[in-house]
Amino acid sequence: MGHRYHDIAFTPTVADLQSAMGSREGYAAMGAGGQRNHLLSERERDFIARRDSFYLASVSETGWPYLQHRGGPPGFMKVLDEHTLGFADYSGNRQYVSTGNFINNNRVSLFFMDYPNQRRLKILGRVQIVSTGEQDILTLLEDSDYPARVERGFLIHVEGFDWNCPQHITRRFTEAEVQSLIQALQEDKLLQSRDPEPVEDRSAAWPAVVGEGPLELVVTGMRQLAPRIRAYELRDPEGRELPPVEAGAHLVVPVLLDNGELGDRHYSIASNPARRDAYEIAVLSKPDGRGGSAALHRGYRLGLRLRAETPANHFALHADPRPALLIAGGIGITAIKSMALALAARDARFELHYAGRSRGEMAYRDQLQRQLGERLFVYSAADGERLDLDSLLLAAGADTVIYLCGPDRLVTGALRIARKLNIPGERLRLERFN
The missing domain is CATH 3.40.50.80 (Nucleotide-binding domain of ferredoxin-NADP reductase (FNR) module)
Structure with missing residues (x-):
């Protein structure tokens, strides 16, 4: 017994098809090891508590699946414990298709979507219908600020869950989220309109070649990855192949500190280790650090030549087939x-x-x-x-x-x-x- 969602969803026929299509090896490990993904952790509980809707699928007596959208205020789906969810069913639904399906087949599949952040959580479980006579349970499920009458409740006993690939989830935003984004942009524009404090540019004080190491490199590219993180592409000045590296390797690069002293800093090589044409390092500027990252951000520029140390690796990746x-x-x-x-x-x-x-x-x-x-x-x-x-x-x-x-x-x-x-x-x- 392993990953519970795997054990339920990946039937022998599905596994055979995965093998035929070449994807089985990537999922086989899910079925190994101890039982897991059947108890909701804090991560799942927090995610569900923020959702204002979900999709619910039931199975009819004709064998057809029935898909329904459910919506409400954020957190209307309650996480009662590590293996139980529940929500109140209010008056207004006149078809009762899902409810009728659950009477004969209590299996359910849930999709929780987070469109702005391109995330989704899939849950498989079994439904328990809660009648109006079970008021102690209904009290846990209802929303006090929603005026409609509760007709019944649903408890979902989790059998397994899985976080799904974010690829192809189109980002969508609610009106409130759009207003929040607009407000943030307006505040940012206001800040940018103020006169910034002058920052001394010390890059001109750097020589054309920095460092004393045996490996010659030149800065050929710069990318701003995040507000405080910048990536630097480093190549051989003559376009030759660089020394081979393995995953986990780091590079010691020279830095001219603000006091004029030559120092060095260690940065992981973040680029694909299969590349021989360039190394890429990503540097977080830390104003409260020892001054190396901030000086590097100010001084490294396109065309700057470095004499660095050859790459070393004290964090090597294992070579055997273990996961x-x-x-x-x-x-x-x-x-x-x-x-x-x-x-x-x-x-x-x-x-x-x-x-x-x-x-x-x-x-x-x-x-x-x-x-x-x-x-x-x-x-x-x-x-x-x-x-x-x-x-x-x-x-x-x-x-x-x-x-x-x-x-x-x-x-x-x-x-x-x-x-x-x-x-x-x-x-x-x-x-x-x-």
């Missing part, structure tokens, strides 16, 4: 991204869980969603989403290798949980940013 669990916090995605691309290239089994302060501050998020599809899970603190390390590490298979890169708090928490779960050190590989 991988990748976890990134904030700028830690730079080390994890190359691992995800390498694993995808060899059609390995893996998931990437990426947490950040907000979606707008998460470097490479859109690119990874296109490249990884349903293997990527994103958690935005601004949207109330939380990376549940306990659940992730608990659900990881006994042979899964776990990689985590991020701030000290995240790494320390993972170590604590790993000790509690007796996860061997060989299976937990960490890199932190201090």
